[in-house]
Amino acid sequence: MVDKRIVLLVEDNPDDEALTLRALKKNNILNEVIVARDGAEALEYLLGTNGKSGKIRLEQLAVVLLDLKLPKVNGLEVLRRVRADPRTKLLPIVVLTSSKEEKDLVSAYDSGANSYVQKPVEFADFVRAAGHLGLYWLVTNAPPPVTR
Amino acid sequence: MAFLGDASVKTKLILTSILSKGVALLVAGVVITSFDLMALREKLVRRMSIQADIVGANCVSALLFSDPKSAETTLAALKADPRIRAAGLYAADRRLFATYLQDPSGETSLLEDSLGETGQGHRLGNDRLVLWRSILFDQKMIGAVVIVSDLSEVGATMTRDVLVFACVLLVSLLIALAISSRLQRSISQPILDLAGVARRVTLEKDYSVRASGGSRDEIGSLVVAFNEMLEEIRQQEAELRAARDRLEQRVAERTAQLQVANKELEAFSYSVSHDLRAPLRSIEGFSRALMEDCADGLSESGRDSLQRIVGSTVKMGQLIDGLLNLSRVTRTEVRGRSVDLSSLAGEIWAELKDSERDRPVECVIAAGAIAEGDPALLRAVLQNLLGNAWKFTRKRTPARIEFGFAEESGERTYFVKDNGAGFDMSYADKLFGAFQRLHGQNEFPGIGIGLATVQRIVSRHGGRVWAIGAPDQGASVYFTLGRGGANGG
Numbered sequence: 281m282v283d284k285r286i287v288l289l290v291e292d293n294p295d296d297e298a299l300t301l302r303a304l305k306k307n308n309i310l311n312e313v314i315v316a317r318d319g320a321e322a323l324e325y326l327l328g329t330n331g332k333s334g335k336i337r338l339e340q341l342a343v344v345l346l347d348l349k350l351p352k353v354n355g356l357e358v359l360r361r362v363r364a365d366p367r368t369k370l371l372p373i374v375v376l377t378s379s380k381e382e383k384d385l386v387s388a389y390d391s392g393a394n395s396y397v398q399k400p401v402e403f404a405d406f407v408r409a410a411g412h413l414g415l416y417w418l419v420t421n422a423p424p425p426v427t428r
Numbered sequence: 429m430a431f432l433g434d435a436s437v438k439t440k441l442i443l444t445s446i447l448s449k450g451v452a453l454l455v456a457g458v459v460i461t462s463f464d465l466m467a468l469r470e471k472l473v474r475r476m477s478i479q480a481d482i483v484g485a486n487c488v489s490a491l492l493f494s495d496p497k498s499a500e501t502t503l504a505a506l507k508a509d510p511r512i513r514a515a516g517l518y519a520a521d522r523r524l525f526a527t528y529l530q531d532p533s534g535e536t537s538l539l540e541d542s543l544g545e546t547g548q549g550h551r552l553g554n555d556r557l558v559l560w561r562s563i564l565f566d567q568k569m570i571g572a573v574v575i576v577s578d579l580s581e582v583g584a585t586m587t588r589d590v591l592v593f594a595c596v597l598l599v600s601l602l603i604a605l606a607i608s609s610r611l612q613r614s615i616s617q618p619i620l621d622l623a624g625v626a627r628r629v630t631l632e633k634d635y636s637v638r639a640s641g642g643s644r645d646e647i648g649s650l651v652v653a654f655n656e657m658l659e660e661i662r663q664q665e666a667e668l669r670a671a672r673d674r675l676e677q678r679v680a681e682r683t684a685q686l687q688v689a690n691k692e693l694e695a696f697s698y699s700v701s702h703d704l705r706a707p708l709r710s711i712e713g714f715s716r717a718l719m720e721d722c723a724d725g726l727s728e729s730g731r732d733s734l735q736r737i738v739g740s741t742v743k744m745g746q747l748i749d750g751l752l753n754l755s756r757v758t759r760t761e762v763r764g765r766s767v768d769l770s771s772l773a774g775e776i777w778a779e780l781k782d783s784e785r786d787r788p789v790e791c792v793i794a795a796g797a798i799a800e801g802d803p804a805l806l807r808a809v810l811q812n813l814l815g816n817a818w819k820f821t822r823k824r825t826p827a828r829i830e831f832g833f834a835e836e837s838g839e840r841t842y843f844v845k846d847n848g849a850g851f852d853m854s855y856a857d858k859l860f861g862a863f864q865r866l867h868g869q870n871e872f873p874g875i876g877i878g879l880a881t882v883q884r885i886v887s888r889h890g891g892r893v894w895a896i897g898a899p900d901q902g903a904s905v906y907f908t909l910g911r912g913g914a915n916g917g
Contacts, residue, residue, distance in 0.1 A: 295713070295714070296706060296709065349703075378702045378703075378705040379702050401708050401712055402712055
């Protein structure tokens with residue numbers, strides 16, 4: 281069951297992408313991670329375009345790791361649109377970003393984020409954080425029932 | 429005119445005019461009447477002396493022939509002149525020879541001692557004129573004639589003159605009053621107008637009104653000067669207003685610029701927070717990855733280099749965080765409420781103790797330090813100060829840290845004291861600058877932003893911060909929070 285569940289990582293910086301994947305691997309989290317490199321791509325994965333459903337099977341999706349600063353459609357906008365859609369309004373979304381500005385925290389939670397994690401500069405801390413995240417959202421957390 | 433001090437200009441003008449005219453008329457009247465009086469008397473004397481000469485000539489034979497009867501007949505002719513009250517004819521031996529009395533019943537005394545010593549002359553009394561003339565025959569004095577004349581006619585003339593003069597004075601003063609009260613209007617009206625304009629200017633602050641009055645006299649030039657003064661005031665007022673407007677506009681512009689600058693600063697901080705951290709994370713992360721993945725392939729110095737890279741990125745991360753905190757302190761609004769600094773210090777102390785459980789540090793926290801200010805910012809102040817004290821007492825046993833407060837001349841001063849490494853007072857002014865450090869990194873680690881943050885917070889609360897210390901004697905940092913605490917905008 282754990283193995284089947286997938287993670288959507290929305291991250292435009294290839295370095296951060298590599299580091300996140302490495303941190304997850306370090307914690308023996310071997311679930312599939314799909315990477316979207318901007319907000320538009322993330323929305324396409326989740327909600328699809330022109331009436332077609334998204335490329336991801338939502339019932340398999342455990343958590344979305346979402347950066348706030350993204351090209352095309354920014355993270356907050358992605359959050360809002362995902363929350364506005366009945367198919368994804370309960371989807372667990374963790375904001376994973378560099379900023380610790382109060383403004384970002386407030387607007388992220390305001391737009392419906394389930395959790396907010398600042399990417400630590402020290403990789404060791406990042407690995408620790410990724411471990412916590414993976415363990416919590418893939419194992420500990422009971423996902424919402426799929427609304428379909 | 430001092431006695432007219434408070435009277436109106438109108439009254440003053442009329443009185444001046446009437447008084448001056450009255451005095452002039454009075455002087456003229458007195459002089460004319462005096463001259464008149466003198467002329468009247470001279471005329472009387474001249475006439476009486478003619479009478480005396482005639483009587484004298486007619487009485488020569490009566491004297492020569494000692495005929496008093498004929499002398500008295502001659503004298504009786506004087507009856508024709510009603511002014512002559514008595515007349516007398518004297519012989520050469522000064523004996524009264526014949527008399528004439530207007531009123532035969534009395535007044536004989538009129539002629540007593542009336543004969544002068546000299547040959548001819550007259551004496552003017554209050555009510556009568558006594559005139560005498562010697563009577564000569566063949567160059568020899570044979571007698572003298574005396575005429576006593578009444579002066580009541582002169583008096584009556586004088587009374588009439590005075591009455592006429594009084595009437596003239598009264599009438600001319602009335603005419604003067606009428607003329608001057610008409611004329612004064614041309615003087616007092618412009619002055620009243622001027623006063624009215626001045627009052628209006630004072631009340632309405634309207635400097636554009638002008639006094640009218642185009643005459644070319646002194647009042648006209650006063651009006652002109654007044655109008656010029658008003659024009660001057662109006663110009664200055666307009667300039668002042670323009671200057672104030674410019675100032676207000678400048679303030680508005682500056683405020684707008686400041687708001688833009690603040691927005692930019694915010695955007696900048698946001699960008700720093702996001703974008704500066706990302707490459708750091710990459711450097712740090714991949715250095716770690718390199719260390720883990722290729723540890724065997726690296727030499728000792730290669731591993732050392734990587735370690736230094738990692739150390740620097742961590743340090744830079746802290747610097748960025750410190751800078752962001754500092755700018756956040758400047759940007760965030762200071763919310764004022766009652767804050768218990770004592771219990772805040774207690775909480776921070778517990779956190780510090782938790783971070784290094786095996787350090788024996790004595791801590792004294794004074795109870796009841798209630799301040800007015802922003803709870804989050806004041807917490808940051810105590811965190812920095814107690815954290816510094818904790819850090820700089822690392823090499824001291826026993827270490828001692830104290831938080832307390834003192835009241836001095838109505839101002840409350842809070843302090844954090846330690847017995848740690850202290851500092852040289854000659855560097856005291858550098859303590860509160862950003863990134864200023866007085867200790868080497870290997871001696872006491874840090875980024876030099878703590879006290880700068882403290883100073884910003886304290887000054888935003890309207891207070892001051894200063895430090896006292898000596899090398900190896902510990903340091904004391906004092907701060908105040910100003911009145912009300914939260915008035916630092």
